[in-house]
Amino acid sequence: MPPRPKSDANTAAYLIAPNPAAPGLTRAVQGTDHEGLTQTINVIEERPLTIFLNAQEIVTAMTIGDYPEYLALGFLRNQGMLQDDEAVLRVDYDEELETVVVRTDGKTTYEEKLKKKTRTSGCAVGTVFGDMMEGLEGVQLPDSRVKTSDLYALAHLINRTPSLYLEAGAIHGTVLCEGARPLVYMEDVGRHNAVDKIAGWMLSEGVSAQDKLLYTTGRLTSEMVIKTALMGIPVLASRSGFTAWGVEIAQQVGLTLIGRMRGQRFICLSGESRLVRDADPAHVVEEDRKHRRKGADQ
Template identity: 80%
Template sequence: MARLDDTSGYLIAPQPGVQRLTRAVSGTDQTGAAIDLTVVEERPLTIYLNAREIVTAMTIGDYPEYLALGFLRNQGMLSDADTVTSVDYDDDLEVVVVRTAVETDHEAKLQKKTRTSGCAVGTVFGDMMDGLADVQLPATPVRTSDLYALAATISRTPSLYLEAGAIHGTVLCQGNRPLVYMEDVGRHNAVDKIAGWMLSEGISADDKVLYTTGRLTSEMVIKTALMGIPTLASRSGFTAWGVEIAQQVGLTLIGRMKGQRFVCLAGESRLIRDADPATVADEPRKSGRKGATA
């Protein structure tokens, strides 16, 4: 099992020690006693595509270039046919400008701008199902031994969540190895950072697993599918539409993953059950919720 301070296997690991990502604040607890806390910073980031302002997102401020690239790609505003010529970040203005070789046709997307129910008010453009008809995810098998190993490593990785809370994490994994661990105030931002890193580095998605601390909603499933990643896993639960879309696009969807337990609601045929759950350390079950299993 990974040590609590071991991030050597990551290509990009969380940065709980970076001061600009958190702030110390003082308050009082339930008894009136003074208490000092570390809380996560929020700051605006405005994303431009060529000369057009697209959106201002609230973010913790790390990896702004990856966030901008991933956001534009996941919203369908950058396609495989578009050549990105530069990604420029101005720290003083808190602006990222993504430039392409040829102007993109994104005005129609802007006209259909909508908000989602995601944390930190995620933003999508137009019909969320755009592009899914052409998605063909590889039928990549996933070993339960790898899933257990990933969950154990990720839960023990030093992170902003462990230090300050109020944040979501998303991890790109391969086999039993977590590769890139991104955090942000909104789970959508964390996913977009991973998408931007993959686009920038030319990383194949066919053999990857995306692990998230957030809920498995329709938008999380859609983003994962559009990124070409065949497996999505989480400690949290599902929405019905998220499950339905995962079944339609052939995504392996695993949630409520805590200790020995998990639930697979799509892609069961691609699971290789090569680990005995009895050999995995369990977590206490929560009580007080009718029919609760995780």
Template identity: 75%
Template sequence: MTGFIIAPDPGCARLTRRVTGVDQTGTEVEQNVVEERPLTIYLNAQEIVTAMTIGDYPEYLALGFLRNQGMLEGAGAVTRIDYDAELDVVVVRTDHATDHEEKLKKKTRTSGCAVGTVFGDMMEGLEGLSLPKAEMRTSWLYALAAQINTTPSLYLSAGAIHGTVLCHRDQPLVYMEDVGRHNAVDKISGWMLQEGARADDKMLYTTGRLTSEMVIKCAHMGIPVLASRSGFTAWGVEIAQQVGLTLIGRLRGKRFQCLAGAERIIWDADLDAIKDEPKRSGRKGSA
């Protein structure tokens, strides 16, 4: 397969706004800045959450959020997803009644840069979880990083946004962006659920930090490998080790670090053929 199934659309006028300001010399400049919009998610008749998002793929975001929160368990099949663009509301309907009043009482504000929210016990459902014994070749890893980092995106054109990419071997498949990395992951989760996509042979690549929330979402989705240009949190590493997830961070040029699940890696790349990036100055270990 070649090309993306879903790729970023940095030219979409609805996703950014042109703003005029000045630079460090006082010269007038124009800059595209990313839009933020509230999106309220309902599960049947119950309001669940209002998320701040750039506003693309609202159906995938709602479906993926509910899936990753465990709120679709026992709900039966998803029968319909209704999106009202004027009200910025998505309603996910299932063939069984749902009631998450108790779960909604326990809310955790995560480290997501757009203030992610997790309802209930963050570790719920991870007990006894064992992720598939997939392989990850370093040649795939470098090929993915090179293609993803040069793909036109809001991340490159406007900044202030995170990208997450679903990959198979050395091929990026679905590239989602949002102001919060958790939203981008939820969009991919919703796409996978709606399309019936396999998870056991996939990898997630993200531009954001490898936090506990990112690791938990990836594990719940059944994806065995998570990689990023950015760094790790200690709890993210601990959870990855617990569930057997391969966690690769600081992927820049030919350099990377794997702090969990290294047994999946096959070291087949010729490092002499990989173009390196200059090391960043400043504090050692900065993200």
């Protein structure tokens, strides 16, 4: 695992926070700018990671390479390939071979499932297996409440947390939150990978989704909604916008979906009943232009 960053006012609250200084996540590249001047910038590294479930190869994902064990566990759980009664015996990561093997006490027979793939609209070409929608039929999300004061506090803190996005751009972040506290902040070239890392951490640590909120820097797409619902998390929020299918699925499963969170503003398109409006927007500090551009860029 990459070393944790030194604590400061923006990272002390987290159990896991981004570490832009971790080796291997960015690379210095030299180029010329619009005036013909030589510039050196940091760009995100991208590498393949092949995930195995027992002896069966499942998928090769493009990732930044941190927390590969969490990514593998979360991907398999969100794809319905790890059952509730199936014990994970161990997770083996081979950095040289760029593989993760998740070993369980169950039998792996997913040949037919692997044939049913749908390419998603996410960056880094996310992949969702065709029967994920079937897993939503029995989903019952908890009826926990979310305070608007917590939403404002989370957005203010998360948008100012040192991250790979602030360091190099071209990346997405997802944060698991409880109340006004951000717990785990994961980043990756695809927002789906970032969500899977959080799902893997929750599975590994035995963390309940009952009173949690998921905050993402990216668009609220169908796959983001599906994965959040399958994880049992009742609230999904973003500073970015929505897709129509994402909204439709959220309404079907009763997920609270909040987008376009910019300073004093947000819009809820599903699950309004969970919102407790305990904060006066007029007393919320507006984001400066820099933070508004970040939301648009994601």
